[in-house]
Amino acid sequence: MLKTLLYVNEDLASSIALRYTAYLNKFVPISLFVTHVEEPGEKEQVGTGWVRRTWEDGVASSGKRLIDTMLRTENIDCPVAGQSKVFVGDREEKVLYELRSGKYKLFIEGYLNTSNPDQFYEVITSPLYDNAPCPVLIAKNLSLSKKCALLCADSVDPKTLVQESMTILGDSTFAFDIVYYKFQENQRLETLDAKEGGHQLEETLSLLSQVGKKVDNIVVLSGTPEQVGDHLREYALVASTMPSRKSMRMYVLAHSLSSVLLVR
């Protein structure tokens, strides 16, 4: 069982993430913990010592009620391993602390897909993602697919991609495709011959075979990030190494309609 921390807010992105996680659980058995951080504004904060602790307890229990209501409303088909963990304070700090102290293997949160890649870039370069001790899954959409893709490109280190993705997906029942991406300003997305993929493609294939994973399809795509992102909708999940800069691969991930698993 993969110990997983799901961050939940009272918003629609979280509602997608909850349902998506339940779907993921059908393929990757997970032990699910749910967390939420109440971030009171400066003016709302009160006192020190006992007064503050009592106030924090009040805020936390109202946050807990909110999350419990959300869990009840969504009524997901995935058991939650323990009580939801609600903190008061800085969201990134508290989640990072929980991820480290709880030794989670995966962190999931929802993200409402937008056409603006800068918003996505801001999320993946945030201190939380930068310092996360485990892979991060950004749940963007629901899925009916039984396939996932490993996203390969010139800038990808195949060893990291395969090794780290497999810590999450190694025991899953997903079928695997390797998608190799090449940027090209085309009117339409083009599918190229497998040999058009770089050496990273061969290495990824070989590394996957070493861990006993069969690849169903090798897909070499040439087009704009929007076109490729759109094409990726056929996957339940797209695994990629964390892009460190605004590369074309980052734009593909930003435009991906599917949920994204980022490893490093």
Next chain:
Amino acid sequence: MSQQTSILILDDEPIVSKRLRPSLEKKGYEVETFTSSVDALARVRERKFNIVVTDLKMEGVDGMQFLTEVKSLYPDTEVIVITGFATMATAKESFSKGVFDFLAKPFKLGEITEVIAKAEEKINNS
């Protein structure tokens, strides 16, 4: 006085029953509506309806299973299929199971009430 024709409506979208029910009751039908196929199935096991209007694509027991069960319990109940996801295959399968008519959504109230009236006529003439 002739007995009221009874109609069961099953559609997991409440708006469908909400639209249909008052109009059919106004025409003198006895109407029961369900949004859950499990509940509807339990009800048809309890009693017979003259006419059943059912959606096909629903969570849980799907409409095809439901209408099969209805026809096996009460072969002379007339079943009208309404579906938002119509295909030739589902239409053919429905007719092979003896449904009276197949209506793709969207449809106007007049269209379904006309089909229900025809089903009622068939029942009365048989």
Next chain:
Amino acid sequence: MKILVALDAKDYSKKIVKDVARLAENTLADIIFLGVQEKATEPEKTLVNALLKHQNDVYSYFSPDDLPYAELPSDQWQERAQGDWSISSKGMKEFTLRIRTGSVAKQAVTVAEEIDCDLIILGCSGKFGCEWSGEMNVPLRIAEDAPCSVLVIKQVRSTNQIVSILDQTVITQESLEMINQLVTLHDAGLKIVGVQEKKAAKNDEIEQRMVGLLKYYNDREVGAWVKLVDSDIVKEYVTDSSREAIVALWMGGKQSLIKKLFSQSMVDKLLETTESALLILR
């Protein structure tokens, strides 16, 4: 379901008949073929022949055992009123040919209102916002006044995606059902695109609608995806999408953001650039 199809003898009409037949086969809809001619005291031979040919093409699409329509009784057109003729057959479902005089856009709307149909389908020349025998912007003029959704088929091609553009306009159950039928017909996925005004702080209403729809389709095992698009790039986004996907636009309501963004000329341009079809929803 009741479908009104506006047709003439031109190529753009011939091209859509197969799509109409597929939809009729899937939905077992009542079909009305409408031809419009300039003033005359009787139906014009060319138009009559064209409608009969189109009707025959639809009938031939079905295997004889599956045809839900009866043969048309004869070639005797009945005059319903001055400048209004029809022939009709009633099998399990009804098939009607109708000819009226006047302007195409106006007559299509009049008949749609009279028969209370659920969808109007027409082809599109792609010229001058879709010219029909000298009448300009026919699809848009029909869509402006139609009591139901309008499907404009520019080119018949297989598509695996329907892109529906949402704004704050009220989404009717009928329009959703129309999308469902198109998704089923093309075995396509559905991209639900919410248009967000860049200046607006929060788009709760649109987001809620998007996610609500996403769950609706997911529950029904229809592949659907959501995406928020800024209003300043939505025209470009829709034009790009229309190259391969069928675009569905809700254009009802005076407050409609889409209506504001998609001026008449924009819809015309979309019809010029689209390589598949445009569904204007009500």
